[in-house]
Amino acid sequence: MSYIVETFDLTKRYPQIKRYHELLIHPFRKREITALEKVNIRVKSGQVFGLLGPNGAGKTTLIKTLCTLLLPNEGTALVNGYDIVKEDKEVKRSIGYVVNDERSFYWRLTGRQNLGFFAMLNNLSSPLANRRIEEVLRLVGLEADGDKRVKDYSTGMKQRLAIGRGMLSDPQVLFMDEPTRSLDPTIARSLREFIRANIVEGQGKTVFLSTHNLGEAEELCDRIAIIDKGKIKACGTLEEMQALFDGKGRYLIELEKPTHGLVETLRGVFSFELRETEPGRRVTIVVSTDDRWTVPRFIESIVTHGGKVVGCSPGGRTLEEIFSRVTSLRDRKEGLRGGEA
């Protein structure tokens, strides 16, 4: 099995700026902070791979390292089969990097002029550049705004132009660092739909994106890696991660206006988690079990004690729950690292 992105114990440490007294007392002692620690991930072609993590987790560092903008201290990575350290030119030919900084354009030039400039730097011949510029402007929905100056673009338009720039050289894989970070919810949703429909399904590209938006990762990504403090804590599809955490069937039983007595009675018999769905009106009981008879017995017990069941469904852990659990586990060695991503 070949992967479009594959990392091997990728480690990145940043030197920290020394204080004046440290320069005097220990001029040669290194102070470093670990941003990535032995990161091992694999990404298949034609997927949206999400790197999910809190601020400062190492998401941007990982993306920049894969894009050859940073050099790793240890380990390495292959992008489209090329080594990011030894074959950086080939890596650059294989990737598009959607810079998450609206200042990364020349604001006083038009969108089309900006794309023309970056097309030349990506070795596109003039006829090909002109054709690609029109194609990507159409792709990102800016064909009518190509001759406007970038300074007159909205944040969402600049973000779409950045995606267009990343697509200019028709790369195999597109790296995006928090692409919806500064967008309003409506624009962010349309951008997610655009990434899925146009770039991945329409163009067959691989998208490697970072986000700290759980909903975005859940909605958009085929596979997700959760990163925290530079370590990959979990990796796989949402279903794989749910299985990794639960290892059991998980069911949601919805009750209407349960009495305190009923809840206490149930607690005496079963093990469950209680969530207030609609305060004062409805609660959800979360039951984790391998026994196929537990849920029927649970429901029978509720009805026997005068409770009213209004719904029952299987329910895995949400990504939010998994994320909270993973990022709170910190350094416990619980074997959470998934296999291939």
Next chain:
Amino acid sequence: MLHHLKKPLAFVVRDFGDAASYKLSFLMQFAGIFISILTFFFLSRLFGGVVVSYLQPYGGDYFSFVLIGIAFSGYIGVAQHSIAGTISTAQEMGTLEALMVTQTGVPTILFSSSVSSFIWTTLRVLVYLVLGVVVFGVDMGGANIPAAVLILLLSVTSLGGFGIISASFIMAFKKGDPLSWVFSSLSGFLGGVIYPIEVFPDWLRTCAYLLPITHSLKGMRLALLQGYSTKALVPYILALMLFTVIMLPLSLLIFQKALRKAKMDGSLTQY
């Protein structure tokens, strides 16, 4: 050949489009040229018909001497500062990452990004010289133009090496480029921009010859004002070639090291 010029041309188109969008600034620069020439014209009238022996090798006229000095010192400033300026501007604007992730190598980006500064400076020099000849009557009838162009090209390549080292400091340490400060100060003081180096005592004149600008300006003045033959200008041409051969590869090596340091430190886009 044309293929190799595409990238520098793309930078020139970008820079011209950007500069032309600031219309007032674009026009003000020409007014600045005229005022600076006027200043030195009146300064030269202070000397009147007084014969200054130090200026004899250059034709004896102070205004002609200083016109060449201020016109061509612009090139020196560009060679020395434009690359470092490009790096720091791209860091501040936020465009550096977008440039570095393209399929264009760093040396090409460095060279191409300074081309428009050189074109702009050439236009300014031409304006200086035309105003000097037409309005203020400077005599350049016997000028050896091909030799002057050769000296100019060698000046750019030799000084460009210092500029790339200066850019390396910006890349690695962001601010506090000591080389640029020392080189600018020494070039202004010792290079012979507004006075001939013949006024120095011998030991200071020897120091002046350690700077490429000294050979550049002296050769340029002798070619344009005195019409020296190319053969007579060989010492200056060889000196500039020597600076080029040493400084250019050395500076590119230093820049690669600085880029590697910035990529290791994660400070590529910091300023």
